[in-house]
Amino acid sequence: MGASTKLFWVLSGFFLLAALVYLVWNTVFFAGNAQVAFPAPASPVEWVGTIGLLLTSLLAALIAFYLGRSHRAQHGELPEDRVNATVDDGDAEQGFFSPWSWWPIVLAACAALLFLGLAIGMWLMVIGATLGVIALVGWTYEYYRRYFGH
Numbered sequence: 320m321g322a323s324t325k326l327f328w329v330l331s332g333f334f335l336l337a338a339l340v341y342l343v344w345n346t347v348f349f350a351g352n353a354q355v356a357f358p359a360p361a362s363p364v365e366w367v368g369t370i371g372l373l374l375t376s377l378l379a380a381l382i383a384f385y386l387g388r389s390h391r392a393q394h395g396e397l398p399e400d401r402v403n404a405t406v407d408d409g410d411a412e413q414g415f416f417s418p419w420s421w422w423p424i425v426l427a428a429c430a431a432l433l434f435l436g437l438a439i440g441m442w443l444m445v446i447g448a449t450l451g452v453i454a455l456v457g458w459t460y461e462y463y464r465r466y467f468g469h
Contacts, residue, residue, distance in 0.1 A: 320390040321400045327383030331376050338372035345369070422458035429454050 342364060349363035390397075398408035432447030 320386055320393075320397050323399075324383050324386040324390060327379050327386060331379035331383055334372055334376035334379060338369055338376060341365075341372055342369050417461070420458065420461060422454055422461060425454040426451060426458060 345365045345368075346363045398404035401408075429447050429451035433444055433451065436442070436444030436447055
């Protein structure tokens with residue numbers, strides 16, 4: 320995580336520098352070509368690109384800050400940061416997945432009905448939401464019924 324933190328700080332600095340260059344470049348170009356522009360813009364600054372680059376820099380700084388804080392809170396070095404780490408050092412439990420379960424497919428179909436209902440009509444969203452609640456309850460209680468109950 321230390322390498323990721325450094326990478327995002329570098330990206331934040333790069334986008335900040337790019338925003339400043341973009342701002343200066345647009346201002347100089349506007350000053351040199353003011354008579355060509357018709358109708359003349361109200362400001363020599365191109366705000367959409369400048370603010371977009373500044374927000375990209377801010378987002379990279381936010382991610383770098385978060386990664387730095389979480390790395391400091393772990394009180395240790397991750398396998399990704401060690402040179403002598405192997406692949407097996409980083410494998411942790413990822414969760415429990417049941418390969419025979421049909422409920423995720425049903426839930427995905429209900430989500431598709433929900434979004435299709437945005438384009439077609441609210442009645443389809445009601446059907447998708449109702450079936451989605453049934454699918455979510457079925458997936459949640461899958462291991463409390465029948466063969467897999469415990």
